[in-house]
Amino acid sequence: MSGRLEVADLGDGDLSHDVVEAAQQLLGWRLSTTFNGVPTEVVIVETEAYRGEDDPASHAYRGRTERNAAMYDGPGTLYVYRSYGVHWCANVVTGPAGEASAVLLRGGVPLAGVERMQERRGRVDHLADGPGKLCAALGITGEHDGTSLRHGPVRLLPRRTAEPIELEATTRIGITRAADRLWRFVARGIDGSSLAPT
DNA sequence: CACCTGATTGCCT
């Protein structure tokens, strides 16, 4: 479904508010890892909101399981799951605490450590333009599930610019239940060239 | 560029 254009609130970095709002505000934020002394970083340009046990498309829809336990750990937790038995996908858990809501990080634009990402991906382009690719580029795996995005090995960093971000809201990708909600958000006009690498 | 398909494995019914 085609979407509608909006402008994201800048937000305050507080992940405890509603997951749909958080999904929009996370656009322009950065995700970084440093393994073996080599930093890699992307700017987030595509997200999807999954609203806890109320959302038929959420992994938490049928309550807590071993896989989705990190979703119940509260805002700022990283939830990583395996998709289609092959890929890792990363989520930012949001509030309210215990609601088990999370924002799936569906795409990023490389900002730093591009050579390392190219090694991990085994190619030079399309490094992080998909949820599985984003994790592969940053070296995020299931061993990072449940870690803190503020203090852990995978860090969420505030956006650098105060410019409002223009975004498109569309239906979520690859799901069958609750497929009509416009809870996918794609940032427009971010290509990484205007943001200096760390 | 749009659409189609095989690969691959863990999770839940």
Added chain:
DNA sequence: GGCAATCAGGTGA
């Protein structure tokens, strides 16, 4: 046992 919050490579317009 069926399905899934995907990816990459192929085909054809």
